[in-house]
Amino acid sequence: MSAPSDRIEILSAPPGVSLWDACLARFAAMLSGRLWDPPLWVLPDARHREAAELALLRALERPAIPLQALGTLASLAAGLRPDDPPPQVVRPTAAALILNRLLAQSAPESYRASCARPGFAPFFWTSLLEAESRGWFPAGRLPSVEGPPPPRDFVSLQARFHRALEERGQCTPGEYLRRAVVLLGVEDVPVRLPREILIGPLQQVSALEREFIAAVARRMPRVILAPAAGVSAAVLLPPGFLPEAPPGPPPDPAVPPDRVLFLRPASPEAELDAAFAAIAGWAARGQFRYGEIRLYHPAAEDELPRLLHAAARYQVPVRPAFGRPLAQFPGVVLLRKLLALFQSGWSRADVLDLLRSRALALPWKEAADMIRRVLAEPDRRTHPPGRGWIEQAEESGWRETAQALTQLQALDLRGPMDGPAFNRWVRTLADGLLARPAEPSGELADPALAAEERAAWECLGSALEEMAPCFPEAVDRSVLVSELDRAVGQAAYLPRDLRRDAVEICPAARPDHLPVPVALWLSLHSRFPAAGRVNPFLSGDPPLEYAARLRLFRQQTANAGQLLALSCPRFDDGGDELALSPFLNAFPGLAGESGARQRGADLLARAGSWRPFAEGGLKNLTRDPAGDSSGRVTRDHGLRIMRSLGGWWSPSRLESAIQCRFLHFAGFVLKLSPLADAMVEPVSPLLLGSVAHQALEEYLRRKLRGEPADPAALARDFFRRATERFDPHPEIDRAEAELVRSLAQAAELGWDRLAAGFSPRLDGEDRAALELIFGEHRALPGLDFGFGGFTAMLGGKIDRLDLGPEGRALVLEYKYRKAENESAREFFAAVRTGLQPQLPLYWMAAQRLLNLRPVALLQMYLRSGVIRGLKTAEAPADLEGREELEMEELSAEDLEAMLHATRTMLETKARAVMRGDVAPQPLDFAACGPGACDYADLCRYRERR
Ligand code: SF4
Structure with missing residues (x-):
């Protein structure tokens, strides 16, 4: 037999044809001659198999095609010894x-x-x-x-x-x-393989799958392998199997999309609203059918409830292309409530939960009255459990409620039981008492809902079947209930959704080769594509590294035939600076925004609508953002970025470099989004802080001009424009209420004038700006610091300068956080030693750029109504009279030492950047970890302790 590599044919798409269509045409040709002895097409998953089935039916114009001709690697393994039942x-x-x-x-x-x-x-x-x-x-x-x-x-x-x-x-x-690999390796054991195999398109395979493909290739005269565009065929086989070949060109859409749209929403809610409003609009105008639209979301599985809710609001039918958690299925939620009631011995909280859930079919008025009565009653445990609640219903004359609770009580089997008995008991509960029957009637109005219902109950049935043999002996019921809970938590069901005219929702981490007229890619944050989370049990690299993710993304964008819509949520500093990563910077001229620095108010006013992508942008979209052709950021490229950034500094950049070199690298060099927080919190802390600054500035401006100024109304107005709110949202409401309260408190404390004879300085052409901005491309130049051999430039934004007599000035900074989170002593020590460099740097800026004589540095904590600061002997005496003030005095020597320590800190960190030093080394481990640091999932900080 010839060498294994000679038996492999690599299939690639001719120019102008998508790889999927090329595979389809080739397989249709292979299949059409011999339908009774079909070859095999190995596809990535069931979704591709279904698409292939439909496409082949159309291509061959036959009423049916042999379904055994379409399979996956697993089904190929299963068919090797048909007479030998596999495990x-x-x-x-x-x-x-x-x-x-x-x-x-x-x-x-x-x-x-x-x-x-x-x-x-x-x-x-x-x-x-x-x-x-x-x-x-x-x-x-x-x-x-x-x-x-x-x-x-x-x-x-x-x-x-x-x-x-x-x-x-x-x-x-x-x-x-x-x-299967072992079986195929034994030459004299007969196995059943089809006469010809086409494998692909395949994007990525595991080491195990590579071995399997190679083992099949060794036993077959011919295997056709179709690596995805941009992937080398050698990647799909074990090392050395095929001669190394360069990867093919990146995927190029066969018919480039006519248009590419771009969106920068301020919050996840705004993004979903914009996406579904656009989809509903296209469908209403007859531009596209729902079935011609696909939506990718990197957290589609976790975000599914929100996606479904947004889709329902715009009446857009959707079809998730992945399994749904069984634990979230409404019928199973009701069943678990019932089991919780029995487990707790009919506690008041569980009885209320059950009545509110409407699991029992009760007259509405009776249920409402019973809920009120239970709320007014103390918790009562009776024997048998539930008796007290039944008596209450009887006394009140709620006959149907009493009857339903009595029936329920009869089903509350206590004591030990084995697996099969538990199985029967749970089925009885589901059948008899819940509003949703265990066996669907099939008469639900919506066939998609009926299919979903059926799939979920079947999935629960299988979980119960699997449990039964695990408990041959009788055990306590609570053990069985908690095992059922765990099993349900682990299960997902996939309804067979046959609706063709529905928007398909896909997770972004799965290979996709199916062309579609319109693709929307949501939440394209600067973390993407980034390495996945580290496995808690295994060490070593995550399985899907950067280059593979980049290839996936390219493939998905290349799937769009006519329209590609990209949405990059804006969770950066208030939106007046586009913090784009090197990856996102590969999209030059994004909607005409790159390079154009705009004031926050302008940007807020026009947020939320899709904008056309700059002409020629699509070519750049598939270009490597940085580094080599595999999509990796090379060391040289990284160093070039670092050095180009070495020149300009800001206080917040220096603060992050002081805390940790890797934190600085991820946030300020790679500009990765603080994804974890942004996904969990509906309004990012950065956006919130920025809105607080803007609203306070506007309030002060109006006060200084003698115009009416209502801090609460201003806070509300700025907040709503920034978050692009559509619907009420409890978390967003809470954030808004806190912002309004904080601003009202600042107004009450009289923070517009801190000391007699000192008033806020107005800046700019129309003397309307309180902030003093200096640095690159600004009216005021940056501060230069010469450090033997190189110069570091400092830019920044002083929130407020209050000017007094004889050139004296107060330097003020607003912080939208709580003073209680750090002690005053630690704060003063950190400022004096250069560990909190912002205020000393602004001292120098006020001195050198405006020729002022700063006499106090003040940090104002908006959420606590506290001001902390350092002052010299020349500071105005009436600052002392304020109760919210916590001050320390600086002598002339103290002042000189503080400024010197800050300069030295800047020099040390700037030198580290020039060297390309990025190893994680936190100053304070308490600021590490999820929730505390935005990049904790990337740096393996625990290994550094
Ligand atoms: S978690 Fe700690 S070590 Fe990791 S980047 Fe953040 S500060 Fe640095």
């Missing part, structure tokens, strides 16, 4: 149950403290899948294994898990493929 692949719900049983018997040392936590089993399961896809198995590792080996305790639990599965005639998905 069953374990489902995630059963995997969680088995893992919990094993951990209950004995937990490895390093997992003992955490293994009882609800998230442990699911995390371990995904880590196990990842380790096996990299080639690590208890039975031995694959030749092309990737990354460092898993830790010892991980391996021991993995081995026990495999043994437990073996006893049940099951295995993991990885083990299934590994056995």
